Amino acid sequence: MIFRTCALTWKQNSPEPAGTREPRRQRLPKQPQPSHYAHTRGRSVNEEQLVKWFEMNAKRTCWTLTGATVACVLALYLPRVPRAVAGGDSGELITAACELGVAHPPGYPLFTMLASLALLLVPTTSPAHAINVLCAVLGAMASGALCYTVCSQHQCMFCNMWRYFSEMAGPGPGAVLAGGSFALSKLVWQWSLVAEVFSLNNLFVGIIFSLSVCFHNAETVDQKKKFALWGALCCGLSLCNQHTLVVYVLFIIPWALLQLYTYDAKSEGKVNLMKMLQAHCNHGVDDLSVPVLVLAVLALLHALCNRKMCPYVRELCILTHRRWRVFVCLIAVMVSAYSVFFAWRANLDIENTLLLGVVERFWLQADAGVCVLAGLGLNWTVCFLERWLGLRSLWNVGAWLITAGLLSHTIHINQREFDQSKNDAVERFARELIFSFPESSLVLTRGDLPGNTLRYLHYCQGLRPDLSLVDQEMMTYSWYVLKLQQHLPGVKFPGQVWDPVITEQKNSFNIEQFIQHNIHRPLFVCIGLSEGDPSWEKTFSLWPWGVCEQLMPLTSRLHPVEWAQRTQNLYNWSEPHNSFPPGSWERVANEEMWQARMKMAFFLFDLAERMEGGGQTHLYELSYNLYCQIVNAQMDYPANWDKNLALAAERLLHLGGGHHGLESLLSNSIHHFNRDCGNPWNRRDRGCRQGATATLECGPPEQIRVESPTSRRWGVKRESKRWEIKRVHCWSQEHDGIRVNKLVNRGMDRKT
Structure with a gap:
């Protein structure tokens, strides 16, 4: 287990008093006595039991935050779902589901089957309303997947040093910020309420991110293979829905193969490109907000910085910095490559408002990665301030206030514009x-x-x-x-x-x-x-x-x-x-x-x-x-x-x-x-x-x-x-x- 490895490493590197010749292994430090675990006071705590308790508690926290995020987003989406057909491809996709036919290339077979199933299971007034509800559910699940991604990565970072676990902030603020800021952004909110394939694509992006974290944090080859198989299945299904995800898949596949191949050895030892990119950056500032982008940049800087630049978190960096850095860099590279590739290949005139709306829908995939980086950046910032200045409760409460403030502000701005419950113009x-x-x-x-x-x-x-x-x-x-x-x-x-x-x-x-x-x-x-x-x-x-x-x-x-x-x-x-x-x-x-x-x-x-x-x-x-x-x-x-x-x-x-x-x-x-x-x-x-x-x-x-x-x-x-x-x-x-x-x-x- 990684926790036992962390403990042994800490024991071997503990300082030895001058003048003694006893082996270090004979002078083990005292077992930690976390003050908030009442059942451990006054007696020795078994290491295996404590590690398992930390794991179970962290997983329970992850699933609780994920479920709460999905429920809150769904409660916000469902009352605002339009009851009539929308413009664009919605009519074609709904018709294909009604007739079990084929939509325009690439055909969207997975979405068509899910939509056809929704017509049978969702009791609504019209076929359009039923499939719109399905897309709202998929969009809420996508936000939950991003929340789980940040939770899992935070669990890996700070459960590794379980000796300090009781002093660390939880994953809540960053995880909720990642899922909430993505779900409440203008483009995601807009395209999660209508019968389009983008909400399903967002869900696959979130699932692939989550499986990538689980794969990266797995401790054995068998565990890695299990997550690799699930990831391969999701990659295949995602490409049955929208082909833009192939840019992410092209980076994840060689990274996963490299992890599997080297694990044993390690354990033993026409459109203007600049104009399109500028429009994408403007979208990030206007839609995702400046604080979210700043937190994403902080996460990237922390992943790229040298250990010597982190004296206050040196003990954590010894074992967790490299693992955390690899995952952050993977997401950053995928987002950057996708943005540049799409800006290079896009051939629509973005000075036209309708064509800009067509292009914007394909930025959702990059937004998911930015929101994950923002959540990780917030968690890292809070923990850095704790280790540097103390006052754990202050920084934890501050992180929750920042998250609540950003999400509340986004809801206030977008809720009236994207309340489509009475929109039947098309x-x-x-x-x-x-x-x-x-x-x-x-x-x-x-x-x-x-x-x-x-x-x-x-x-x-x-x-x-x-x-x-x-x-x-x-x-x-x-x-x-x-x-x-x-x-x-x-x-x-x-x-x-x-x-x-x-x-x-x-x-x-x-x-x-x-x-x-x-x-x-x-x-x-x-x-x-x-x-x-x-x-x-x-x-x-x-x-x-x-x-x-x-x-x-x-x-x-x-x-x-x-x-x-x-x-x-x-x-x-x-x-x-x-x-x-x-x-x-x-x-x-x-x-x-x-x-x-x-x-x-x-x-x-x-x-x-x-x-x-x-x-x-x-x-x-x-x-x-x-x-x-x-x-x-x-x-x-x-x-x-x-x-x-x-x-x-x-x-x-x-x-x-x-x-x-x-x-x-x-x-x-x-x-x-x-x-x-x-x-x-x-x-x-x-x-x-x-x-x-x-x-x-x-x-x-x-x-x-x-x-x-x-x-x-x-x-x-x-x-x-x-x-x-x-x-x-x-x-x-x-x-x-x-x-x-x-x-x-x-x-x-x-x-x-």
């Missing part, structure tokens, strides 16, 4: 969409928000069984038609795979052929059609239908007034504009609903630009009237509405004004141009779809020009370029404000 968005389609419609989806949420309502809750939902991106996989055709009755596929590049290949088809085979049904597209296959443009056009568009043959005749009346009140949406935080899926859904109100007006404006004669004036006037209706009905609305209304007034003014006075058109045009250009907040188009921004250089009409950076909407990435004048078929493919500004360029070219 599900209401999907319900408005799914009930707006005519009977027996075929809907081609694209992107996470409409596609995943519509499938959740359709397959898990059984809404609109008459609809057929087809994912455009998935049709490009060779297995999609083969595996899912039987689950899409009434949908005709002209081949086995959608290949817009090699259309001559056997069993391949393009989108125009697919539309022709299903034209007997009402066809709708959400988020437009793929830019890589423009074959449909020769025979079809897209007419606005709220957030989505309806595919119509070019031979179909449009009646603008009737179509505007038909699509004017598709949705019953009452959320205020800008009512959700930037980067959230709720904000994206809300923005889509707001932009859908002006979609018909913009469609008529764009149609008028491609016409000549009297019909052009009529379309401009209809567009202007629709813009006036939606602008006058709202107090706060997207900024691009002002630009579009001003442009419609300017076009109508040049054509004589129609039924409107020239003076009113001129004043309206100037007013809304100035309103958009005069407000600094409006310079960055608040009406942009997520990820798409437009910068408007204000000035006289002949000097207005627009440049647009890379545009990304719902996972669809586009080239960065200065906008050129060309026919636009699909309104939803690019941001509406940008497309209106393309018309500005067109008008300026005409004037010059």
Whole structure:
């Protein structure tokens, strides 16, 4: 046992009085008499019994703190779990659990099986709520695993020198700080309340850390092999959930093999890398807080310092410093390697709030290691102060106060923002969409928000069984038609795979052929059609239908007034504009609903630009009237509405004004141009779809020009370029404000 080894080492190194020749082993020191062990007073304490008692007491303390941490975090999470489906991949993962299907690569089989089991065992009001509860439980267990990691490492450090055990602080403050600061941090709290794979990944990170401590502290080869086997199982299961954990596994495997191999011998004798790293560091300061980072740095410094730099803890350092240092350095190296590797390989524009939110989710794995280091740093600091200055109770109470203060402050900051119990914006968005389609419609989806949420309502809750939902991106996989055709009755596929590049290949088809085979049904597209296959443009056009568009043959005749009346009140949406935080899926859904109100007006404006004669004036006037209706009905609305209304007034003014006075058109045009250009907040188009921004250089009409950076909407990435004048078929493919500004360029070219 390590405790007997520690005792013998202390005996052999004890000072010998001058002038004596007796062997040191004959003059053993007195057995310690801990003052707070009443049953040991007045009599000799058996070493083996005392060591076992210390071990049992330490293990009991570890499990008690771990259970208390899990219970407290769970009590905080469960009341705030949303009862509706969230944005992102939640809808897809829940649908896969309902159907026992396969989610997007890597498939997440372990999460799918656990979620399917939760649907059977958790009595809730909806499938989304049941799986959200499962993720909250997994997130709470992850915090408990980190707490246990710090407890176990503290037990190893200070039980080794059992002679001083009664004088040492317990592991409580650091362990609770590690688990609590991780569970209550902004990102962890946010992604532990929704049906995502990150809470399960966090749990595996905590379990692997805990098993690494147990493996490192094991005293025999058999014990090490046992923990190594459990660790191998957890590493394999974790890689069935999320592949980012492979960075940690690549460090743990050689470290564990080295430990096993050398044990007997020892017993015998494109994105900018710096910008991404800076964003990660800023996240650590803002989310995990400065005190947590300071404690983590203290733990690392203590692990790296020389023994001579620790004169007040020299006796402990003799036997425990090296072992403690190895584990701390292992975690620090894994966290550093993971952060640098992910910053190097990440290719998303973090200046975009939604894409930054996508990147942030992968920082959780590094946060777990930082929180463990912070807990170890707090424990070491308290024990260092005890050995140096005494006053054990003072430092122990101070550590508890620091832990309680940090966690209470974090709860106070985050609890209101992350109370998602009444948040159903994304599900209401999907319900408005799914009930707006005519009977027996075929809907081609694209992107996470409409596609995943519509499938959740359709397959898990059984809404609109008459609809057929087809994912455009998935049709490009060779297995999609083969595996899912039987689950899409009434949908005709002209081949086995959608290949817009090699259309001559056997069993391949393009989108125009697919539309022709299903034209007997009402066809709708959400988020437009793929830019890589423009074959449909020769025979079809897209007419606005709220957030989505309806595919119509070019031979179909449009009646603008009737179509505007038909699509004017598709949705019953009452959320205020800008009512959700930037980067959230709720904000994206809300923005889509707001932009859908002006979609018909913009469609008529764009149609008028491609016409000549009297019909052009009529379309401009209809567009202007629709813009006036939606602008006058709202107090706060997207900024691009002002630009579009001003442009419609300017076009109508040049054509004589129609039924409107020239003076009113001129004043309206100037007013809304100035309103958009005069407000600094409006310079960055608040009406942009997520990820798409437009910068408007204000000035006289002949000097207005627009440049647009890379545009990304719902996972669809586009080239960065200065906008050129060309026919636009699909309104939803690019941001509406940008497309209106393309018309500005067109008008300026005409004037010059």
